[in-house]
Amino acid sequence: MARAVKTSTRVSYTIAAWVVALLIFFPILYTIITSLKTEGEAIAGFNLIPSFSLESYREVQNQQNYIKPFTNSVVLAVGSTVLGLLIGIPAAWAMAFSPTKRTKDVLMWMLSTKMMPAAAVLVPIYLIFLRLGIMDSRIGMTVLLMLINLPIIVWMLYTYFREIPGEILEAARMDGANLWGEIWHVLTPMAVPGIASTLLLNIILAWNESFWTIRLTTTNAAPLTAFIASFSSPQGLFWAKLSAASVMAIAPILIMGWFSQKQLVRGLTFGAVK
Amino acid sequence: MGTIQLRDVHKAFGATNIIPKLNLDIEDGEFVVFVGPSGCGKSTLLRLIAGLEDMTSGTISIDGRDVTNEAPAKRKLAMVFQSYALYPHMTVAKNIAFPLKMAGESQAEIDKKVANAARILNLSNYLERKPGQLSGGQRQRVAIGRAIVRQPSAFLFDEPLSNLDAALRGTMRLEISELHQSLGKTMIYVTHDQVEAMTMADKIVVLNAGNIEQVGSPLDLYRSPKNLFVAGFIGSPKMNFVEGKAAEAMGAKTIGVRPEHMKITVTNGAWRGVVGVAEHLGSDTFLHVHTDDHGTINVRADGEIRVSHGDVVFLTPEPAKIHRFDANGKAL
Ligand SMILES: Nc1ncnc2c1ncn2[C@@H]1O[C@H](COP(=O)(O)OP(=O)(O)OP(=O)(O)O)[C@@H](O)[C@H]1O
Ligand SMILES: [Mg+2]
Numbered sequence: 001m002a003r004a005v006k007t008s009t010r011v012s013y014t015i016a017a018w019v020v021a022l023l024i025f026f027p028i029l030y031t032i033i034t035s036l037k038t039e040g041e042a043i044a045g046f047n048l049i050p051s052f053s054l055e056s057y058r059e060v061q062n063q064q065n066y067i068k069p070f071t072n073s074v075v076l077a078v079g080s081t082v083l084g085l086l087i088g089i090p091a092a093w094a095m096a097f098s099p100t101k102r103t104k105d106v107l108m109w110m111l112s113t114k115m116m117p118a119a120a121v122l123v124p125i126y127l128i129f130l131r132l133g134i135m136d137s138r139i140g141m142t143v144l145l146m147l148i149n150l151p152i153i154v155w156m157l158y159t160y161f162r163e164i165p166g167e168i169l170e171a172a173r174m175d176g177a178n179l180w181g182e183i184w185h186v187l188t189p190m191a192v193p194g195i196a197s198t199l200l201l202n203i204i205l206a207w208n209e210s211f212w213t214i215r216l217t218t219t220n221a222a223p224l225t226a227f228i229a230s231f232s233s234p235q236g237l238f239w240a241k242l243s244a245a246s247v248m249a250i251a252p253i254l255i256m257g258w259f260s261q262k263q264l265v266r267g268l269t270f271g272a273v274k
Numbered sequence: 275m276g277t278i279q280l281r282d283v284h285k286a287f288g289a290t291n292i293i294p295k296l297n298l299d300i301e302d303g304e305f306v307v308f309v310g311p312s313g314c315g316k317s318t319l320l321r322l323i324a325g326l327e328d329m330t331s332g333t334i335s336i337d338g339r340d341v342t343n344e345a346p347a348k349r350k351l352a353m354v355f356q357s358y359a360l361y362p363h364m365t366v367a368k369n370i371a372f373p374l375k376m377a378g379e380s381q382a383e384i385d386k387k388v389a390n391a392a393r394i395l396n397l398s399n400y401l402e403r404k405p406g407q408l409s410g411g412q413r414q415r416v417a418i419g420r421a422i423v424r425q426p427s428a429f430l431f432d433e434p435l436s437n438l439d440a441a442l443r444g445t446m447r448l449e450i451s452e453l454h455q456s457l458g459k460t461m462i463y464v465t466h467d468q469v470e471a472m473t474m475a476d477k478i479v480v481l482n483a484g485n486i487e488q489v490g491s492p493l494d495l496y497r498s499p500k501n502l503f504v505a506g507f508i509g510s511p512k513m514n515f516v517e518g519k520a521a522e523a524m525g526a527k528t529i530g531v532r533p534e535h536m537k538i539t540v541t542n543g544a545w546r547g548v549v550g551v552a553e554h555l556g557s558d559t560f561l562h563v564h565t566d567d568h569g570t571i572n573v574r575a576d577g578e579i580r581v582s583h584g585d586v587v588f589l590t591p592e593p594a595k596i597h598r599f600d601a602n603g604k605a606l
Contacts (some may be wrong), residue, residue, distance in 0.1 A: 047402035170326050174349040175420065176376035185372070191362045 028250070035243035042239035056244035064227065064249060073223035073252075075138055077206040080145035081199055082273045084153040087146075089195070092157035093183055097166055107158065109253070110151040112247065118148075118211045129216055138221045152205070153198055160194025161187065197263045200256070204264075207253045224249035275337045276427040276460030277302045278323060281351075283332035285318055285484075292318050295332070295485035300462065300477075304456050307471045308326040308464045308480035309507065315586075316464045320430050323462065325349050352421035353430040356437065358413045366416050367392075367401040373424040390420040394453075411442045418453070428460035436466065447474060462562060468510040472496070480504050502603035503546070505530050511560060513597070516568045520545075526598035526606055529598070533560070533574040535595035539582070543588025547571065548583050563587060 034042050035057070036050035060066070095103050134140030158211035164187065172186040186193065190241070219228050231238070231245045256265060278300040285293040292315045300306050303552045306318045321327040321332060324348035326434055333342045341349050352373075360369050361575040374384045392398045405413055414434060421429055422500040434450070435443045450476050454461050465471055471478055472492045480487040480495065480503070488495060499505035505513050513530045521529045537543065538561070547565035554577070561581065571589060581587060598606040 035311075165357060165359070167355050167357050167359040168361065170346075171353070171355060171420075172361075172372070173326065173346045174324060174351065174353045175373035175423070177372075178345075178347065179377055185376075186361055192363075 002099065021108040031243045031246050034239055035247045037240050037243075039238055039240045042243070043237070056238075056240040057248070060228055060231070060244045060248065062240055064230065064245075066227070068219075069222050069224045069227035069249075070252070071206055072138065072217075072221055073225075073249075076141050076145055076221070076223050077203045079138075079142040080149065080206045081153075083146045084150050084155075084202060085195065086197065088150060088153035088157050088186065088198075090183060091154050092161050093187060095154070095158050096161035096164075097169055107155065110154060114151050122215065125212075126216070128223055136217045136220045136222070141217060141221045141223075144212055144216070145209055148209065148212070149202045153202055156198040156201070157191070157194065159260075160191050161197075162189050163194075193263070196260075200260050200263050204257060208250075275302050276300075277337055278428060278462075279333075279335045279459065283319075283322060283326065283334065284432065285292045285315075285322060286330045291484065292508075293322075296484065296486060297338065297425040298489070300460060301457050303460055305451075305463065305474055305476045306459045307478045308462065308481055309466070309468075309471045309478060310487075311507075312466070313551055314481045316481055317432055317485040318484075319552040320432050320462060320464050322541060324351055324353050324430055326353075344370070350424075350427045351430055352426035352428075353432070354417045354421050354434045356413075356433040358417045358437075360406070360416055360420075362405055365402050365404055366397060366408070366419075369405065370397075370423055371415055372421045373420060377424065387423050388419075389422045394422070395419045395449075395549035397534070410438050412445060414438065415445060415449075418450070420455070422453070426459070428462065431461065431463040432465055433466065435470065443470075447568070450474065452493075465576065468508070471508075477532060478508070480507055482507075498518045498605065499597065500605050502528065502530070502599050505597055505599070508568075511572045511574065514571045516571075518568070520568060521598075524596065528599040528602040528603070529591075530597040530599065531571075531596065534594045536573045537592065538563075538573055538575050538579070538591040539588050539590070540585065541588065543573070543590040545589045547587060547589060549583055549585045549587055552582055561587075563589060 030048075033048060033050050036052050036054070037047075038051060038053050038055055042048065053142060076132060129135045129140055129144075132140070160206045167180055169186060170188070173180045175183060206221075208225065210229070213223050213225045214229045217223070222230075228242070228245045228249050280296055280298040283293060283296045284291070285296075296319070308319060310316055318327060322329055322508060325348075329342065330559070333340055335341060336349055336351070344606075361372065364372065370388045370391055371384045374387060379387075388401070392401055395418060397412065397415055399522060400408060400412060400416075402465070402542050403504075405416065407537050408416065417434070431450070433447050438446060447470055450461075450463075454474075458517075463474060476490050477489060478492055478495055482503050486568070488500045492508075495504060495508045499508060502515070506515070509532055511533045513532050514536075515528050515530050521527060545565045545568055547563040550562040550564050550570065552562075553560040555575045559575045559577055560578050561575055561579075563571050563573055565571050573589060575581075600606055
């Protein structure tokens with residue numbers, strides 16, 4: 001009896017977990033509820049039972065094309081992640097299997113760029129985009145989002161790669177594989193679970209990125225984050241419509257996340273569990 | 275062909291010299307075994323030859339060609355790792371085929387060679403399995419199969435049998451020896467195991483702290499070790515070393531007598547002692563005798579010998595089999 005967790009303790013932990021989960025999920029839940037209300041209900045005050053009106057969705061559709069920002073979101077999220085993996089896999093390979101004295105410093109330095117507030121580099125990046133003429137372009141945004149998430153991609157891959165015994169890569173080298181053969185035929189297939197988690201997490205991060213996408217796009221490359229934003233200001237406060245737009249923006253990624261939960265949990269623990 | 279020459283090979287990790295300066299010639303078709311205490315640089319030396327580790331200075335040539343700066347793949351060597359290092363995501367067939375695929379051989383050619391290697395190594399029934407579904411011995415055979423298909427000029431083995439149980443180790447030892455006979459290729463083999471070293475080697479290289487202490491055939495090393503280190507390292511149980519009066523009487527600082535070169539009686543002899551532990555193995559009996567004047571001496575006696583703990587015995591070294599060493603540990 002000494003070691004078994006008491007039932008009452010277990011029950012209280014379970015309750016606590018549910019409360020926390022609900023608290024975290026509540027904003028999303030309330031957005032969904034609000035999107036099913038009429039505008040009148042939406043501003044009327046706190047109310048958990050909507051009238052299940054699809055009015056807002058119809059209006060959002062009529063007012064703005066959903067397909068274009070949706071396509072942009074897909075292109076930016078997938079494009080930046082795939083590009084990031086193409087650069088991140090060789091980079092993580094080098095750090096995991098051919099480390100030098102400074103490798104740890106390089107890793108820390110890369111991570112430190114994530115600690116810097118984005119606003120700090122808004123002006124320089126804005127100017128660079130302007131000069132290069134890539135404002136509101138998919139290419140520019142893809143590269144930018146890739147750069148923003150690259151530190152996380154490299155870190156995640158690095159932690160996964162470190163779990164792969166170096167001798168297997170050396171065996172490939174002895175077997176006549178060149179560097180790319182080694183990475184492509186041996187390392188990548190062995191790291192598929194880790195690479196998949198990295199891919200999923202970074203698609204989500206890129207999908208939800210809003211600081212840069214809202215500021216550097218207008219129509220041409222504007223993804224769903226900008227689509228939501230466009231409903232918040234100009235027309236005044238239309239809560240139901242805004243909520244409907246939000247739900248439409250997050251639904252694809254929510255569904256993807258739901259179906260890939262297992263991989264994601266692996267990804268979020270950064271290779272800590274096998 | 276498969277001659278390998280090491281000239282002034284030096285390897286340092288940071289500030290520590292792991293291999294100070296080493297010269298070694300390996301002839302074509304030879305079975306060379308590297309032995310030495312843990313951490314003496316055996317694996318490092320093997321990896322330098324393989325090209326998996328960069329040398330600090332010196333040169334390595336294979337068949338007269340300087341390969342010092344060549345990538346592992348270009349050296350035409352095959353390596354079998356202690357951990358087997360199989361590709362876990364590939365089937366046995368794909369594992370064995372990998373070097374051929376990398377060499378760009380045709381699928382028909384690959385299939386033929388894989389089938390052939392599988393037949394030699396008794397793996398034909400396992401070709402579609404993944405390494406995770408094999409036993410240790412089978413995995414080791416796959417690793418060997420992967421090494422032989424590309425017909426390297428030499429094989430490198432780093433303690434390939436140390437993860438196997440004793441019985442399997444015996445079988446695999448024979449298989450590798452047979453493979454050596456039938457292929458006639460140069461093999462370099464790192465091991466901790468005395469039996470492997472003595473039974474498999476044409477030539478044993480005894481390493482100590484990155485230096486070669488002695489090179490020779492197993493019996494050479496056993497019969498005439500050049501110094502105390504080799505004398506103590508080769509042979510099991512270990513050679514007994516005696517200093518003091520007994521050694522001085524023979525004009526040496528230290529004398530060494532192997533446990534099997536000691537006569538034991540209960541009546542009279544050179545050294546008197548009391549039996550401590552007696553290990554009866556059946557074929558032999560290992561006795562630890564606490565002598566009056568020379569500390570504990572190990573004796574290998576007949577399996578049938580009737581002595582036990584506390585008995586008084588007399589030991590007499592066979593005069594012709596006594597090794598003498600000077601104050602520097604050099605054999606006299
Ligand atoms: N990458 C490395 N960096 C620093 N030191 C190393 C490195 N690899 C090996 N060493 C050191 O070099 C020495 C020789 O190592 P090596 O692995 O060659 O020994 P070994 O003779 O194979 O030992 P064992 O019998 O235990 O396998 C050891 O002291 C080890 O600590
Ligand atoms: Mg070793």
